[in-house]
Each structure stands twice: as structure tokens, then as C-alpha cells.
Amino acid sequence: MTSFVLYNYFRSSTSFRARVAFHLKNIPFEYKPINLLKDEQHSPDYRKLNPLGGIPTLIHDGKIIPDSMAILEYLEEIHPSPSIMPKDPYHRARVRQVCEIVNASMHPYGNLKVTKYLGETHDYSQQQKDQWVQKWVMQGLDALEKTLPEFAGKYCFGDEVTMADIVLYPQIITCQRFHVDLSKYPTVMKIFDNLDKHPMFIKAHFSRQIDTPEDLRQP
Template structure:
């Protein structure tokens, strides 16, 4: 396995994804907190390993890998069990589709950078930021619900956890933080309930991390 260091932030949904992948695979890693609210991601030291100044970043045996999707696919190749993708090419493509709806469409709309820009340059209040996020999140949730109704079993694609679940659960937690009503999406709610029974999902939860502020701990 070698040494593994994960630079991440407790509330970052992209960090959450990677923690899920690592716990699903039973990997030991050193947790390095990067406090986004204190702009630690913009420090010269951190920018050397992640020039975009985002989280997470994985360092494995001295090799640096930024960006959650890249990290998770790397982990799935280097540590192939349990696999996060099926062998079937069509199902693999549909799982990537679900991941991209979240990664490329939904996540950027609630990203700290995006909302901070809206506040600083357009005067958005907290209520307006929530309204902004809900507008886009609803479109994404509707797409995910209609897609996963076709494929879901216990989890997003049948009865084995896949990459789709590792993207979905953090995004649903973000939706709840922005007060998005999830009741119109019963398939997604069922998948979430089943995933959160698993130890890996419980260990990766944002409120269970070493940098989780006391007010968030359950």
C-alpha cells in the first residue's frame, strides 16, 4: 500500500467522495485537514501540489494526484478490490454519466468558490445563494431520479456499491445543507438510506472527521 496522505476538508463533498472510496477499499491514510474557510488551500505550500487550490489531493508514495474523480479512478486501478465499476461497458458508461451529472453539473453550483463570487460581486444574500443552488440542484436530482429508477437495486446500480453511490451520497448531503426537499426523489432517498447503513459511509461522513467543528459533531 505504501504511504497515503489525503489533503481534504470535512465538509467538502469532493473530499467526502474520496474518503468513501478509501474506506470502501479498507485503505489506511493520513488525514491532512485543509481549512477552506481560512483559505489554507491558497497557501504557497499547498498550491505546489494542487495549483488550482482545491481539495482533495492524494499523495501516494510521493506521487501527487489532485481532483476527486482522478483520485478515485486511480484508487480503483491500484487497489481493484472491491471494484467501483462493473466490467460491463454499458453499465460502466451509465455510472460515469451519473457521476458527471453530479461532478460537472450539480457540484459547481454549490461550490464555495462559486457562492463566494456571487456574494462578493453580485451581493447575493444567504437566501439568494440557497435559491440559486436549489434551482440547479432540482434539475440534477430529477435527472438522477429518472436515471436510477431504471438501474437501482439496494444501491444505485444493483446490489453492489459503485462509483455512482460515492458521488451521490455526498451530493445529497449538500442538498440537505441547502434545504432542498428530497421527498420527491424516493429512489435517491432509498439508496441513501441503504448506503448510510454501511460502516464505510459512516466513517467518511463529514461530521465524523478530525477537523469537524464541535458544533457539527453528532
């Protein structure tokens, strides 16, 4: 039988992307926690799997697939139904554009190694870190708020969950952690609120994973 092992961490937004794709496609996987706060992502063994020391990494029947976007595309190709991409090529391109806004122009600024560097090298307080992240992610949120009204239904592209939703939802949770004012983004937040009620997003949520600490757990 084919086996999927996912190295991930309860709170990581990129890990969420992979987890929710597994749940949406109803593919069972083994959850291997990598504790970012204990720097397990930098252990020599894990670095052999993921040379940048990031999570998630998927091992499928011994084949190594690092990086969440590569994992999403891979799962979609080997397990196309139910699909997480629209059928229309133009809409597929725009889904990828939305993913890029989040993946390339928002996620990296709040990444642990970046905020840790700001603290250790530039002596940033938590409030200064928040302001740094807010400055950059709000540019991404502005772009999303201009892009999504043309396509949105219940979710980013109509009423079916796509990769755009998978990437957007955990990024909004990260924005909340950095106290970003989200009231200026009504389309984005309407989609977020709808996704927040989706059973597979609830299942993949950071508060319900095997490595979620007691004080952050939700039923």
C-alpha cells in the same frame, strides 16, 4: 511501505468521495486537513499540489493526484478489489454518466468559491444563495431520478456500492444544506437512506473526521 496522504476537509463533498473509497478498499491513509474557511486551499504551498485550489489532493509515494474523480479511478486501478465499478462495460459507462451529472452539473454550483462570489460581488443573501443552488442542482436531481430507476437495487447500480453512490451520497448532504426539496426524488432518496446506514459511509461522514468542529460532531 507505500504511503497515502489525503489533503481534505471534513465538510467537503469531494473529500468525502476520496475518504469513503479508501475505507471501502480498506487502504490506510494519512488525513491532512485543509481548512476551506481559512482559505488554506489558496496557500502557495497547497496550490503547487492542486493548481485550481480545490480539495481533495492525494499524494501517493510522492506522486501528486489532484481531483476526486482522478483519485477514485486511480485507487480502483491500483487496488481493484473490492471494486467500486460494475463488471459490465455498459454499466460502467452508465456509472460514469451518473458521476458526471453530479460532478459536472451539480457540485460546482454550490462550491464555496461560487457562493462566496455571489455574496461578495452581487450581495446575495443566504436565501438567494440557496435559491441559486436549488435551481441548478434540481436539474441534476431530475436527471438522476430519470436515470436511476432502471439500474437501482439497494444502491445506484444493484446491491453493490459503486462510484455512482460515492459521488451521489455527499451531494445529497450538500442539497440538504441548501434546503433543496428532496421529496420529489424518491429513487434518489431511497438510495441515499440505504447508503446512510453503510458502515464505511458512516465512517467517512463529515461529522466524524479529525477536523470536525465539536458542535458538528456525532458519535
